[in-house]
Amino acid sequence: MHSIAEAEAATASQPLAQPSPGMGQGGISQAAPGNERSPAPANLPVLVDSHCHIVFRNFDDDLDEVAARWRQAGVCALVHACVEPGEIAAIRALADRFPELRYAVGVHPLDTQHWCDDTVAVLRQAAGSDPRVVAIGELGLDLFRERNLDRQLEALRPQLDLAVELGLPVIIHCRDAAEAMLAELTPRAAQGRLPRGVMHCWGGTPEEMEAFLALGLFISFSGTVTFPKAEAIQACARLVPADRYLVETDCPFLAPAPRRGKRNEPANVATVAAKVAELRAESLEAVALTSSRNAAALFGLPLHNV
Ligand SMILES: [Zn+2]
Ligand SMILES: [Zn+2]
Numbered sequence: 001m002h003s004i005a006e007a008e009a010a011t012a013s014q015p016l017a018q019p020s021p022g023m024g025q026g027g028i029s030q031a032a033p034g035n036e037r038s039p040a041p042a043n044l045p046v047l048v049d050s051h052c053h054i055v056f057r058n059f060d061d062d063l064d065e066v067a068a069r070w071r072q073a074g075v076c077a078l079v080h081a082c083v084e085p086g087e088i089a090a091i092r093a094l095a096d097r098f099p100e101l102r103y104a105v106g107v108h109p110l111d112t113q114h115w116c117d118d119t120v121a122v123l124r125q126a127a128g129s130d131p132r133v134v135a136i137g138e139l140g141l142d143l144f145r146e147r148n149l150d151r152q153l154e155a156l157r158p159q160l161d162l163a164v165e166l167g168l169p170v171i172i173h174c175r176d177a178a179e180a181m182l183a184e185l186t187p188r189a190a191q192g193r194l195p196r197g198v199m200h201c202w203g204g205t206p207e208e209m210e211a212f213l214a215l216g217l218f219i220s221f222s223g224t225v226t227f228p229k230a231e232a233i234q235a236c237a238r239l240v241p242a243d244r245y246l247v248e249t250d251c252p253f254l255a256p257a258p259r260r261g262k263r264n265e266p267a268n269v270a271t272v273a274a275k276v277a278e279l280r281a282e283s284l285e286a287v288a289l290t291s292s293r294n295a296a297a298l299f300g301l302p303l304h305n306v
Pocket of ligand 2 (some may be wrong): 051052053081138250
């Protein structure tokens with residue numbers, strides 16, 4: 001995909017496209033007829049919220065204001081996660097409404113009641129019918145809230161296979177399940193059956209991070225990196241290689257400090273990036289550039305000059 005090549009060819013000395021009127025706020029190349037917006041302030045960091053859920057009902061009343069805030073914050077692209085196929089039509093409608101939005105299709109490990117015999121076919125059809133589908137997910141394992149590992153694996157394995165079949169990356173949700181996830185992914189890597197992907201909303205230790213990095217996966221930091229007791233996550237943010245991390249909100253969940261407990265929204269990815277920058281002793285601009293370039297490379301996002 002040309003945007004990956006662009007991302008890989010880009011160098012740190014190249015400026016990012018700045019949000020400007022009529023160009024999709026920072027580089028999404030598809031114009032949206034009739035979707036006029038005011039220009040964002042100049043010199044913003046160009047950010048990608050690599051994981052959001054604005055399809056949830058708590059955005060019903062004020063989504064235009066939420067979008068205005070993410071554009072003002074410099075968010076030029078968003079990747080919308082999917083927890084079950086019943087959401088896909090509504091997420092696709094959001095992509096029609098917001099041209100900077102791309103999305104995934106998949107079944108979350110806590111939504112396996114939606115997994116049935118034809119789910120792979122449904123996901124395959126959805127991914128094949130819209131080029132704005134850039135990933136399979138979110139999929140994974142969650143042993144924090146549920147103990148139904150076998151059922152979760154029944155939904156996880158075919159989705160990993162589908163991602164390999166379609167050449168798409170995966171968005172991996174892994175909570176209190178690093179050992180089980182590594183047991184699943186490591187043999188796949190040896191067999192050439194592991195898709196590219198990202199460990200989203202990273203919440204593990206540096207040792208676990210190293211194991212997932214060794215499988216070629218990206219690590220994505222959410223608002224949890226701002227929480228005072230998140231020492232392991234903060235250590236990971238310091239240690240992760242520059243070419244392997246993303247930032248995300250996972251909104252409406254996990255609002256970063258000091259808004260913890262409130263509804264989260266994509267604009268707050270700037271707070272996540274600022275915390276990562278502080279931990280890495282880098283500028284916000286550098287972290288925004290790096291994480292946006294990584295997201296563009298992983299998902300094939302059509303960002304200009306990233
Ligand atoms: Zn998740
Ligand atoms: Zn999510």
